[in-house]
Amino acid sequence: MNREAKDYEVNTPDEQLRAIIDTIPALVWSARPDGSAEFFNRRWLDYTGLSYDEARDWGWEKIVHPADRDRLVEYWRATLVSGQPGEIEARLRRLDGEYRWFLLRASPLRNESGAIVNWYGTNIDIEDRKRAEESAKAGELSFRRIVETIPALVWCASPEGELTYVNQRILDYTGVMLEDLAQAGWVNFLHPDDVQQTVAMWSHAVRTGKPHDVQYRLRKGDGSYRWFHVLGQAMLDADGRVTQWYGLLIDIDDRKNVEETLRRTETRLSRATQIATVGELSASIAHEINQPLGAVVTNAYACVRWLSTEPANLARAREAAERIVRDGKETGEVVARIRALFKRTQAQHVMLDLNALITEVVRLLGAELSRRCVAIETELQMDLQSVPGDRVQIQQLILNLVMNGLDAMESVTDRPKKIVLRSQKNNLTAVLVEVEDRGIGLVDGERVFEPFFTTKEDGMGMGLAICRSIVEGHNGKLWASPNKTFGTKFSFTLPFHTREPQQL
Amino acid sequence: MKTDDPIVFVVDDDYRMQEALSSLVEAMGFRVATFGSASKFLEAEKSDSPACLILDLELPDINGLELQQQLADREAPPVIFVTGHGDIPSSVRAMKAGAIEFLTKPFDEQELQNAIEKAIVTDRSARKQRSELTQLKNRYGLLTPREQEILPFVVAGFLNKQTAADLGTSEITIRVHRGQIMRKMGARSLAELVRMADRLGVTPSGPID
Numbered sequence: 001m002n003r004e005a006k007d008y009e010v011n012t013p014d015e016q017l018r019a020i021i022d023t024i025p026a027l028v029w030s031a032r033p034d035g036s037a038e039f040f041n042r043r044w045l046d047y048t049g050l051s052y053d054e055a056r057d058w059g060w061e062k063i064v065h066p067a068d069r070d071r072l073v074e075y076w077r078a079t080l081v082s083g084q085p086g087e088i089e090a091r092l093r094r095l096d097g098e099y100r101w102f103l104l105r106a107s108p109l110r111n112e113s114g115a116i117v118n119w120y121g122t123n124i125d126i127e128d129r130k131r132a133e134e135s136a137k138a139g140e141l142s143f144r145r146i147v148e149t150i151p152a153l154v155w156c157a158s159p160e161g162e163l164t165y166v167n168q169r170i171l172d173y174t175g176v177m178l179e180d181l182a183q184a185g186w187v188n189f190l191h192p193d194d195v196q197q198t199v200a201m202w203s204h205a206v207r208t209g210k211p212h213d214v215q216y217r218l219r220k221g222d223g224s225y226r227w228f229h230v231l232g233q234a235m236l237d238a239d240g241r242v243t244q245w246y247g248l249l250i251d252i253d254d255r256k257n258v259e260e261t262l263r264r265t266e267t268r269l270s271r272a273t274q275i276a277t278v279g280e281l282s283a284s285i286a287h288e289i290n291q292p293l294g295a296v297v298t299n300a301y302a303c304v305r306w307l308s309t310e311p312a313n314l315a316r317a318r319e320a321a322e323r324i325v326r327d328g329k330e331t332g333e334v335v336a337r338i339r340a341l342f343k344r345t346q347a348q349h350v351m352l353d354l355n356a357l358i359t360e361v362v363r364l365l366g367a368e369l370s371r372r373c374v375a376i377e378t379e380l381q382m383d384l385q386s387v388p389g390d391r392v393q394i395q396q397l398i399l400n401l402v403m404n405g406l407d408a409m410e411s412v413t414d415r416p417k418k419i420v421l422r423s424q425k426n427n428l429t430a431v432l433v434e435v436e437d438r439g440i441g442l443v444d445g446e447r448v449f450e451p452f453f454t455t456k457e458d459g460m461g462m463g464l465a466i467c468r469s470i471v472e473g474h475n476g477k478l479w480a481s482p483n484k485t486f487g488t489k490f491s492f493t494l495p496f497h498t499r500e501p502q503q504l
Numbered sequence: 505m506k507t508d509d510p511i512v513f514v515v516d517d518d519y520r521m522q523e524a525l526s527s528l529v530e531a532m533g534f535r536v537a538t539f540g541s542a543s544k545f546l547e548a549e550k551s552d553s554p555a556c557l558i559l560d561l562e563l564p565d566i567n568g569l570e571l572q573q574q575l576a577d578r579e580a581p582p583v584i585f586v587t588g589h590g591d592i593p594s595s596v597r598a599m600k601a602g603a604i605e606f607l608t609k610p611f612d613e614q615e616l617q618n619a620i621e622k623a624i625v626t627d628r629s630a631r632k633q634r635s636e637l638t639q640l641k642n643r644y645g646l647l648t649p650r651e652q653e654i655l656p657f658v659v660a661g662f663l664n665k666q667t668a669a670d671l672g673t674s675e676i677t678i679r680v681h682r683g684q685i686m687r688k689m690g691a692r693s694l695a696e697l698v699r700m701a702d703r704l705g706v707t708p709s710g711p712i713d
Binding site for chain 1: 521525562586611613
């Protein structure tokens, strides 16, 4: 400033004004009422590298970027006609040939009668601002392009949970406009069965600011539904307040269908092994029923005999009749028990006493065990905490493991055949059950759980695979390990609590 | 204890079946004793009467068929098998080993009664034969060594003269011995003595081991 000021003799008010005009950080000019230029300040001339004579009148036009020139001249002429101040952006050439963006402003000076005497103008360099704007615009454009292109459905919502933006894919999918989806309109596109849970979970997310994670079926423009995994994340400000929700819908319909098919197949297979087990155990089941039934019939004969003696022995007859009632009831219970074991029902989780289930299986297998000359031992922990689970499935699981142990000992002749069943608290969270045999042992402790893996001649190879799927369906674990001496130990855990549901 | 009243032994691990069988068999007019396992039956002191054994095929300790085999070496009562699920191989084995009957639960009482009665008759006759044999053995024990030496020659039909020559003694001595044998054995004729020797396993014409 000071240095520049020194270039001038600042004596008169005119000279002072001139100094100001040449010094202010803008290109300054003036023009006649017809638009021809008559003055340029030093900065203007320095920037363009033109001499005054080169620039005067309309000479300045040549430093305007060719692409902007017509537009600028046209605008300038229109401004002259209107007599109103104006402003326009255009690129002006610097003396080194580079064009920079300027904001050009012009204002008229009028005399007392209102006629325009002169036009005064400033050109301010806005190149940097322009660049920033452009890069911002380009950035936004590229973001928008990303959001519109990624193979997912994207949405934004206000802190109150109001939908504010959805990407084109959502509009294409639903076949409607944002207005139709906003103001909870999107709820109308959910599968009726999913509405309640989804709305509850979204309200919960909005209320707490915690991530939104839900799966629902969304109606397509053609009326069909597809499964989506929906994720929502809140953006928080420095105070932890939600400023915006961003969300994603991922199409998981194909995966869902595969899962469903798999589950159905597994159910059918499990049913098939159940039936196979019934077949295998039919002799034991018959024995289990025949035993009390035989007693009933025998008692009935005895009762009739005691009544037929002369004189009738009523006391003995009564005793026999009482035994008939007792054993008859028991036969019914046996039948009910076996039916319960093989009944086809929807999985139903209730609190289960595993010790009781183990005892039950041992009882059912009693005849089978003695037929195969196998001793069975149980080491059950007293006061074992009950676990939630499906009675039929868990019983099936224990039964399958014991049957598996029996099969593993089929060819054993050089040692007593024995199965040990153990129950105990594994840790603070689960019950551990072990089924130990003295069989031929395993070659591969992990492969046995693979479907269709079998070492038995008539085996289907599904027993243990189904066991594992049952255990995993109960959030537990099933594994096999070799015993120190002979045979294998199968262990499974069942947690005291089912996993906390994610919602609410 | 010795009585001619027949007794029925029941060996079944199922208490319900024990009770029921015991009552029915008693109502049929027999004495009954029940056992929960084969070993309990083997250990028990049993009365010396005509008997039969109702045996469950599936027993926890000793399998019914094995018990039957063990009993075969002793003077055991005839066996009637009962089973919850009779399979053909087991029943064939049981019958071959001399079982009276093989009944599948629930069985008909008449079949059971017939089986018991048949078993008792069988046992009675077996017991009679056993006691006759015992008596014979006792009588045979009264013979002097010389008489036991001469008996095979007698039952083989050798003349006294031939026997005397063979044993290096006189005909008169043999005749005396022969009279003693007939008297001690209680045989009224040579034919009867031959039958007795046969039952005792005395082989004609050869020396007794």
